[in-house]
Amino acid sequence: MRFGIPEYRLPRQVLDAEIDEIRRIGIDIRTNSKIESLSMLFDQGYNAIFLALGAHNGIRMGIMGEDAAKVIECVDFLRKVNLGERVVIGKRVAVIGGGNAAIDGARTALRLGAKEVTIIYRRTQAEMPANPEEVEEALKEGINIVFLAAPSRIARKNGRLSMEFIRMALGNFDASGRRSPEPIGGSEFTLDFDTTIAAIGQTPDIPPEFGLATNRGNVLQVDCDTLSTPQEGVFAGGDCITGPASVIEAIAAGRQVAISIDKYLGG
Numbered sequence: 001m002r003f004g005i006p007e008y009r010l011p012r013q014v015l016d017a018e019i020d021e022i023r024r025i026g027i028d029i030r031t032n033s034k035i036e037s038l039s040m041l042f043d044q045g046y047n048a049i050f051l052a053l054g055a056h057n058g059i060r061m062g063i064m065g066e067d068a069a070k071v072i073e074c075v076d077f078l079r080k081v082n083l084g085e086r087v088v089i090g091k092r093v094a095v096i097g098g099g100n101a102a103i104d105g106a107r108t109a110l111r112l113g114a115k116e117v118t119i120i121y122r123r124t125q126a127e128m129p130a131n132p133e134e135v136e137e138a139l140k141e142g143i144n145i146v147f148l149a150a151p152s153r154i155a156r157k158n159g160r161l162s163m164e165f166i167r168m169a170l171g172n173f174d175a176s177g178r179r180s181p182e183p184i185g186g187s188e189f190t191l192d193f194d195t196t197i198a199a200i201g202q203t204p205d206i207p208p209e210f211g212l213a214t215n216r217g218n219v220l221q222v223d224c225d226t227l228s229t230p231q232e233g234v235f236a237g238g239d240c241i242t243g244p245a246s247v248i249e250a251i252a253a254g255r256q257v258a259i260s261i262d263k264y265l266g267g
Contacts, residue, residue: 005247068154078108089112093106116144123178227260
């Protein structure tokens with residue numbers, strides 16, 4: 001939450017107060033402690049493990065030129081800004097995507113001094129997965145949103161990013177329950193930017209040493225009722241089983257897992 005959610009949306013004093021409350025009730029928090037294997041934890045005497053690993057790996061756009069300088073992944077961008085690192089983005093910024101991360105990236109870019117921020121999303125506003133109130137706030141702040149367009153390639157031109165886009169039309173419904181965007185032949189157009197922020201999705205980073213089964217999107221396989229993994233005594237919840245979702249959904253998963261672990265331990 002500290003490194004992925006901008007301070008204007010989650011005041012740090014509120015987060016600090018929540019963490020202090022967790023400490024006050026007697027929970028030990030150990031930071032800078034990489035876990036190499038789950039068996040190591042069991043060997044140390046722990047009887048149950050809850051994996052709340054999040055989804056911190058950005059998904060690539062899969063287009064020509066995305067490795068160019070000044071094309072950055074949104075999660076990395078937000079992390080650097082929230083860590084207080086100096087991030088130079090220039091005056092014109094493009095954000096690719098339509099989720100909450102895309103909105104956070106766009107509004108953060110505006111706060112860093114960008115004069116023109118444009119979100120490009122391949123569906124319509126009605127299909128945007130971002131919270132509607134966040135979208136409205138972004139529009140009020142002067143952020144542009146180009147709907148029904150997707151990037152097709154990136155090139156360098158006079159020190160800037162020359163991005164080619166193609167117009168999209170909504171076709172049949174896909175697995176997400178939304179109409180699938182389909183490119184319109186001959187509708188290509190080009191826009192120039194100083195920086196492009198890619199915010200098209202995130203996946204969990206599951207250490208292979210854990211030996212746990214995953215589903216599509218690299219999310220962990222769990223029992224839907226108990227949130228237990230196939231490995232005895234190991235549970236999981238939050239973004240690492242659902243993909244990127246909300247803080248409150250992760251908190252709810254933590255509560256569900258706490259109940260399951262209590263029962264598992266004989267409560």
